[in-house]
Each structure stands twice: as structure tokens, then as C-alpha cells.
Amino acid sequence: MSTDGSRPLYKEVKLAITRILSAGEVGGGDAIPTEKQLSERFGVSVGTIRKAIDELVAERVLIRQQGRGTFLAPLSPERMLNYFWHIVRKDGTREVPIVQTLGFQGVPADAETAARLGIPPGAGIFRIRNLLLLGGEPVIIDDIRIAQAMFPGLTEADFVSRDTTVYGLYQSRFNVSVLKAFDRLSAVAADPASAKQLGVALSTPLLQIDRIALTFEDRPVESRRSLLLTDRYEYHNALTSEEH
């Protein structure tokens, strides 16, 4: 491998490694080739390989373990809680939610969902509705939409019986690694259906969270709308580039 004059060599190496991961040959938690192997394969120094991997580690795509190797980051429940779960009890404690699946349908995508997921309007999607319990109480309603093409053969049973998080399921069953997400938050009044499911009065203020989850090359994986009851829980956001 050599630079084409425009891009630094380590950026080329980073892209090459990303393509290997993106192709799905490597599953979550699997080791990638060692730095020495990569340096020989690409014909560059180990320092250049390290710089490419440094960036992928900073982006949480890879995990390095001294003495063991470098691995495609597994979407373990622990990692999920650290990186993609921002809902915290007001006393500061964090909990893993209990999920009750309320509905699972295969339907054609409406125009807005199609645009969000980057698929043609009318293409098949799965729509999943969940009620999430925290501290034994219903606190969140989730409405999840994913493309059937990306998750072929997914069934309601997969969702109900999974022993991991939703993103862990995407990775372990379909080799789809969620790497980033974008949340848009606003305050809304509870509609009758939501109020009933959450056990609160009509028009109670709720925190609405619209999320798009992305995998490699910023391909959309999931569009999700959450409604959060913020009497005992709130949404936390750390405005810092490190030490999450």
C-alpha cells in the first residue's frame, strides 16, 4: 500500500481496515490481525498501523488489549450502558431496563421512515413497540423501525427471548454493529395512548427522543422514537470528547 499523494498513508490503512470489518468477515468480539501481520500485509511500518488503529479505537470501533490482541468492539450490555444509554435515575444511579414487547409487525415503510433508513418508500420494515420498566415501573415507550432487508428472518421471538440488548442482537445475529447514534430531544404532552401505557394523566410532559442509529460508513440501521417519563428519570449528556 502506498499513498496516492492526497491522503496520508495511515488514513488509507484505516480505510482498508474499516472495509475488512464492514464486510462482516469479523464478528463482534473477534480479533483482527496483529499489528505485525497488518504491517507486513500492507507493506507499511508498525507505527503507521498503530496510528490507524489509534483512531479506530478512539471511535470505539476497535478495542485493544495488551498481551491479547485487537478486537472488533462487542456490543455487550456493559458497553451499551456506557455509550448508548443516557437515561439515569435522578439520584444518579443507572439501571438496565426490563423490556416488554407490546407489538411486532412487518409493514411497508412510510415516506419519512424510508428517508430516515435510506430505503425506498414502501420497502419492508419491522416495527417494534416496547414498554421499558425501570425500578419496576413503566418509564419509557419505544417505537423502533428497522429495514427488513438488513435483518432478514427476524421474528418477534428473537426480540422477546434475547438475552442481550437490542443492539447486541443486531450484532450477534446479523453482524450489524451500531457505531453511532444521533438523538433529537423535545418536550411533548402525553397523548391518550401513551398516557395510559405509562400510567400518567393526559398531557403530562414527556421527553421525546428521536434516534437514528448508524453502522459503518454511516449507513442507517434503526429509527427509534422514545417517550420518557421524567418524574424520576432524566436524560444525561456529557459534552466532552473523552472519559465517558
Add this chain to the structure above:
Amino acid sequence: MSTDGSRPLYKEVKLAITRILSAGEVGGGDAIPTEKQLSERFGVSVGTIRKAIDELVAERVLIRQQGRGTFLAPLSPERMLNYFWHIVRKDGTREVPIVQTLGFQGVPADAETAARLGIPPGAGIFRIRNLLLLGGEPVIIDDIRIAQAMFPGLTEADFVSRDTTVYGLYQSRFNVSVLKAFDRLSAVAADPASAKQLGVALSTPLLQIDRIALTFEDRPVESRRSLLLTDRYEYHNALTSEEH
């Protein structure tokens, strides 16, 4: 400089550089010594200096400019908008708010504010209330509390006549660089005073944002509560470690 056996050398160097910046000898936008100078001063290789600076750049404390030097990050309006301003119009466009100062008082700190700011209860604070306009309409109410000890001699005129953001004022007048912030979001119903100031009906759902802003060594700078009207604007959060 040499390692004490427990910490890597570049971490020691990073700490030493941080202390120089934290002492306030270097103002926002000022250059720090060159990599070569630092390498001679600390008696380590340039590579080690670079690794220390790499981390400080990743944390947005420093900014490197090829051919010019390395600088303490200035809290320019542009940077603020990128890193500490998460309120976006629903069509995706970003605006700089117009600020109207509604109140400026020097008062003793209540227990909760004292705890948040890390000062003794009863110590003097400034409390500033602002109304923020976006698209010509009132959209946000801000309630800011800062320690008088950290901002000696601050006056209402400073706030009203400033030609920069609030964080830019902290840095240019008092050498206080805001480096991180933590936001806690919840949905609340508009109380009578807020409803009147924002020009909406009583009990309109509002997005409440409680922020703590921190400087070097995680010292608290500011405690702020914002109330955001989310009919045309929303709060954006990117769950990713890079490319903000």
C-alpha cells in the same frame, strides 16, 4: 522529566502541560511552546511530546496549526456553536441566539447551588437571568449561577455589552476556559412566569436543561438551568466520539 515507574512518561508530560495552562499564564488563543522547545525543556523525545499533545487536542484543550504552532483553544463563537450549543431548529439549521439580560444579582449561594459550584454555602454568587431569542422569537430562558470568587468584579454591563458568547467572556476577561459540560434533561410544564416570558400557555411542555460547566481539573465554573420551548427547536446529541 522521568517516569516514576507507575505512569507513562507522556502522561506526566501531559499533566505538566496542563498545569502550565491551568495556571492561567497562557490565555485563550495564545501559543504554547513549540514541540522542540518542550522536548528540550522536559528532556524527552519529540514523539513523547506529540503523544501528550495528541490527547490534549483530542480533548479540545489545544489546537494544532501546521506551520504556525499549538494554541490554547479559544472559546470563539464558532467553537461554542460546535461544542456547547446543542439547540437546533427542527429544519436542521443552526442560529446564534440574541440574548436579553433580564436580571443580574449578587446573592449568597443556597445549599444546592453551593454544592454544584463546589463553594461554601452562603458564599457570594452572581445570578443572571437571560431570555434568548431565535428567529426573532423568545425560545429559551436561562438562569445562570457562578461564583463571585471566580469572577471578581463582574458587572451587569459586562454581560450586556459583551461581543462574544458567555463562555468567551469567562475566558477573555477571567482566563477561565470552559472545557466540559454535563447536561441533564427532563420535560416539565411551564410555570406562570416562564409561560409569560416565552409567550405560551400555562403548562406547555418545556425541555428543562440543567448544566454544569467545568474547567481544568474538573473545577465547576457555572451552574445553569435552561427552559427550551420545543415547538420549533430541539436539542441535538451526537453519540459518537469524533467528528462533531
Add this chain to the structure above:
DNA sequence: AAGTGGTCTAGACCACCAT
């Protein structure tokens, strides 16, 4: 003991900025 990533060094050369 062998293999992995982690740290540190020394130096070459390049790209960019100021003057």
C-alpha cells in the same frame, strides 16, 4: 517461553506559514 500490544527514542522528509 512466545506472542501480543504499550512506550519511547532518533531521525528523515513533507506541508504549511511567516517574513
Add this chain to the structure above:
DNA sequence: TGGTGGTCTAGACCACTTA
């Protein structure tokens, strides 16, 4: 032209894991 940071190399040695 001289000085800055940016890239890339080659190699030594250390810390940790696995067998």
C-alpha cells in the same frame, strides 16, 4: 528562508496474556 507541525520509519525495551 527558517520554523512550525504532520507523516513515516526502524528499532529497542517493557507489560501483559496465554500456554
